[in-house]
Amino acid sequence: xxxxxxxxxxxxxxxxxxxxxxxxxxxxxxxxxxxxxxxxxxxxxxxxxxxxxxxxxxxxxxxxxxxxxxxxxxxxxxxxxxxxxxxxxxxxxxxxxxxxxxxxxxxxxxxxxxxxxxxxxxxxxxxxxxxxxxxxxxxxxxxxxxxxxxxxxxxxxxxxxxxxxxxxxxxxxxxxxxxxxxxxxxxxxxxxxxxxxxxxxxxxxxxxxxxxxxxxxxxxxxxxxxxxxxxxxxxxxxxxxxxxxxxxxxxxxxxxxxxxxxxxxxxxxxxxxxxxxxxxxxxxxxxxxxxxxxxxxxxxxxxxxxxxxxxxxxxxxxxxxxxxxxxxxxxxxxxxxxxxxxxxx
Numbered sequence: 486x487x488x489x490x491x492x493x494x495x496x497x498x499x500x501x502x503x504x505x506x507x508x509x510x511x512x513x514x515x516x517x518x519x520x521x522x523x524x525x526x527x528x529x530x531x532x533x534x535x536x537x538x539x540x541x542x543x544x545x546x547x548x549x550x551x552x553x554x555x556x557x558x559x560x561x562x563x564x565x566x567x568x569x570x571x572x573x574x575x576x577x578x579x580x581x582x583x584x585x586x587x588x589x590x591x592x593x594x595x596x597x598x599x600x601x602x603x604x605x606x607x608x609x610x611x612x613x614x615x616x617x618x619x620x621x622x623x624x625x626x627x628x629x630x631x632x633x634x635x636x637x638x639x640x641x642x643x644x645x646x647x648x649x650x651x652x653x654x655x656x657x658x659x660x661x662x663x664x665x666x667x668x669x670x671x672x673x674x675x676x677x678x679x680x681x682x683x684x685x686x687x688x689x690x691x692x693x694x695x696x697x698x699x700x701x702x703x704x705x706x707x708x709x710x711x712x713x714x715x716x717x718x719x720x721x722x723x724x725x726x727x728x729x730x731x732x733x734x735x736x737x738x739x740x741x742x743x744x745x746x747x748x749x750x751x752x753x754x755x756x757x758x759x760x761x762x763x764x765x766x767x768x769x770x771x772x773x774x775x776x777x778x779x780x781x782x783x784x785x786x787x788x789x790x791x792x793x794x795x796x797x798x799x800x801x802x803x804x805x806x807x808x809x810x811x812x813x814x815x816x817x818x819x820x821x822x823x824x825x826x827x828x829x830x
């Protein structure tokens with residue numbers, strides 16, 4: 486019967502895998518589930534993209550291998566410890582060059598530190614300790630903190646001795662960069678040293694109630710200071726001298742045997758010249774030329790030597806202090822000359 490034969494064939498196809506119809510049916514089922522795509526023709530771009538992961542993975546493998554080698558061969562280092570990390574092909578010349586470069590970097594850093602610390606100290610008073618240097622006997626080396634300053638021969642007080650380990654106060658003249666690093670030049674003979682010493686002892690100078698207008702100094706011998714008051718009711722000379730001379734004595738202790746004269750400053754040249762000749766007393770001062778700044782002071786005969794001073798020191802310092810050329814004449818001789826001229830007239 487037709488129906489019986491059809492039904493008998495269908496199970497055979499389904500159950501017999503070797504049947505050709507079964508192969509076609511399996512292939513058709515696979516084609517429905519996963520359609521087959523034609524292979525694309527490779528291009529240079531696709532070839533490069535395909536090769537890129539291979540190159541990246543190679544770098545990663547090398548990096549991982551180097552990291553593993555470094556972890557295996559590197560010692561365990563703690564903060565503050567030293568270890569040797571010298572390359573295998575690091576020769577003697579390379580080692581010497583590296584040593585020079587590193588040493589120079591440390592030296593430059595130290596020089597910059599010193600220069601920065603002292604660049605703002607120019608013109609100020611500092612305290613240091615005398616250091617001896619057998620290779621430099623003419624100059625005195627002064628240790629200021631961790632830095633060594635230089636006290637040249639020209640900036641020393643004549644006749645003053647500097648003992649090793651002695652503490653002295655010096656005036657910073659200059660801070661500059663030299664061939665061998667920062668050069669700090671200090672002085673013991675500079676006139677501004679006296680000003681800075683007085684500023685340490687006299688609060689009126691710091692507050693501005695009293696001003697030092699001029700200083701004339703011959704280091705180791707004598708200093709003259711002209712002062713004026715900026716506040717009414719303040720005695721400028723008394724402020725610098727202090728109670729019982731305590732302030733001026735404290736300054737003189739830092740200057741050795743050097744004497745200090747304190748005089749009143751005046752805008753009137755005649756009064757200023759007369760005061761500058763102190764301790765001598767001028768009876769009269771005639772201004773000869775304000776343009777050339779020349780004047781003549783008349784002194785009593787018994788004070789002529791005092792006005793001139795030892796080897797002309799007092800007259801010389803008075804001229805430096807005022808900035809005028811001062812002639813000193815006898816008051817008695819001048820009075821006699823005027824009387825004789827009056828008699829002739």
